[in-house]
Amino acid sequence: METPKSFDRPRLPVLFAVFFKISAVTVGGGLTMIPVMEREFLEKRRWLTEEDMVDTVALVQSMPGIIAVNMALIMGYRMAKLPGAFTAALAVILPPFFSILIIASCFATISGQETVSAAFRSVRAAVCALILLSALKLGKKLLKRAFPVAVAVLAFLVFVFLPQVNAALVIALAGLAGWIVRTPREEEEERKS
Secondary structure (H helix, E strand, O other), rough: OOOOOOOHHHHHHHHHHHHHHHHHHHOOOOOHHHHHHHHHHHHHOOOHHHHHHHHHHHHHOOOOOOOOHHHHHHHHHHHHHHHHHHHOOOOHHHHHHHHHHHHHHHHHHHHHOOOHHHHHHHHHHHHHHHHHHHHHHHHHHOOOHHHHHHHHHHHHHHHHOOOOOOOOOOOOHHHHHHHHHOHHHHHHHHHOO
């Protein structure tokens, strides 16, 4: 992965603060963090390029484990090697840990309230919108040629009509297809970079 030209490696306290903030303000975990990370890493801090973000999201989704922690580990390692990976992972774990402690302590009193159920339904709807927005933004650059569009449509149809199929398998097959069907122009661009 290439870094943007203006990339400055963050210090560990900055890395911790950024990942802690992202984790604290996103409800729903993994995929809901992607639009917030995109804004923070691409637009605000310029720690990543769009291509880096797409590649990182694809890699993270194909890995076993919690998406948010995997993303923090990869991004933290990329920013500051092992200390960065540990720092980012810890920062992303702490907010939900404390939230769970608070919710567990008062769960018995709030679990049956209709207002709480209504709030969670609304939050889930907003999370769906965030995930869709992120997919559209990240897909803009990638889906300019026919082959990636065909792969995206086919993967979507597999996920809709065959939900039992493992996402990692679909991603691996898409990667294999992309490797097989590389255009001469893509190979030339890769040689130049």
